Amino acid sequence: MSIEFDNNLPIYLQIMNYLKREIVRGGLKPGDKIPSVRELAADLQINPNTVQRTFQELEREGIVETRRGLGRYVTSEGSKIMTIKKEMASELLEHFIRGMQExxxxxxxxxxxVSEAVKEDVNQESR
Structure with missing residues (x-):
């Protein structure tokens, strides 16, 4: 796993956003095991407490679940994943629309x- 950290946003939020994106795009599927705190901290070269906070927040939001003695797993609740996907899409759209209005x-x-851009993208994909 590789994340380019932004100094303007807390690291635990950046890891949360990365994991959420992986879940909604299908890189992490419902029921998949998530790396342990130690594994992820070593991989990202960050403090394990930061990873622990990330996992606590993801669990509080219902995105991951802890199975005692087995580790943490992506929720199997498809509706929860779809809700997260819609929330992320809404944030992107809000940011985009505000920027365009500015x-x-x-x-x-x-x-x-937007319509022209979508048509262009579809045309490029079909080539």
Whole structure:
């Protein structure tokens, strides 16, 4: 696992976001075992307490579950994963729309730009 850390955001949040992205995109599947605190801390070269905090937060959010004596696993609850996916998409859209509005674009302009970009992307994928 490789994460390029941003000095402006707490490391535990960056690890949480990385793991959430891996889960919603399917890199970590429901029921998959997550590396231990020690393994992940060694891999990322960070303090184990930071990883522990990350896992506590993920567990509090219901994204991972601890199985006593076996470790931590991605939740098998598909609806929870879909909820996380929708929340992440909503955050991206909110950031994008705010940025476009700050550039002076109106709703119809934003819709046209997005529509054209999607068509372009589809055309490039079909080549």
């Amino acid at each position: 550039l002076g674009f109106k709703e119809q302009d934003i819709m046209s730009i």
